[in-house]
Amino acid sequence: MAPKAQNHLLDFYKKIEYGLHTLLYIVLIVAIIYGQQIPDSIKVYGPNPLYRIIAFILVLAVTLYISPIHGLLLALVIVLYVSFTPGSNGEGYQNSLVTARNQRRWFDEEVLGENPVAYQNDRVTTQAPNT
Amino acid sequence: MNIDVLAKIVFTSFFFLWNVIEGVKLDTHYPHKLVVLYFYPLWRLLLIGTLVAASYWCHRLGMMMAFAVFFYFMDMQLLLYKEV
Secondary structure, three states: OOHHHHHHHHHHHHHHHHHHHHHHHHHHHHHHHOHHHOOHHHHOOOOOHHHHHHHHHHHHHHHHHOOHHHHHHHHHHHHHHHHOOOOOOOOOOOOOOEEEOOOOOOHHHHHHOOOOOEEEOOOOOOOOOOO | OOHHHHHHHHHHHHHHHHHHHHHHOOOOOOOHHHHHHOOOHHHHHHHHHHHHHHHHHOHHHHHHHHHHHHHHHHHHHHHHOOOO
């Protein structure tokens, strides 16, 4: 690239830098706030190692070339996205609804000091996959 | 000691201890108000705004706050929405 064109590009970047960084802040903040509302069809990429590697490299790049705060927010977006990934339905559970319970705690809950306020049904309808 | 440095140490230590205490528990109990407030996007915006402001002030504090916010969001998500 000719030095003159490079200077023009750098000049252009300097002019839009502030607006670009502000826009990136807004996008990242909105992504964190509404991250849980992303449809499950998009969230399925969370467990894929390739996407994770790309995402973590992106965090490093943003931290190095934009700012550490942008990198921190992007890291938050990515870990939330990965943690919100829907669980596997491989066992074919049908009616695993979360319900309130009032009865006595189970033995393992007493031993481990757990005090749940809700649980998933202990009786579920199962079904073999691909039927 | 400079009051600014002292405040940074106090706030960073607070969030560090918060993360340690919440991290060692198998069953995390958040205050009822924190659970109810999670439904409101404005509350989440306030949290993230505070996180950005804290990160500008002190990067270490920002990291500790980011951990706390992440665990809070994840726990609320698991408690309120997640199936299976």
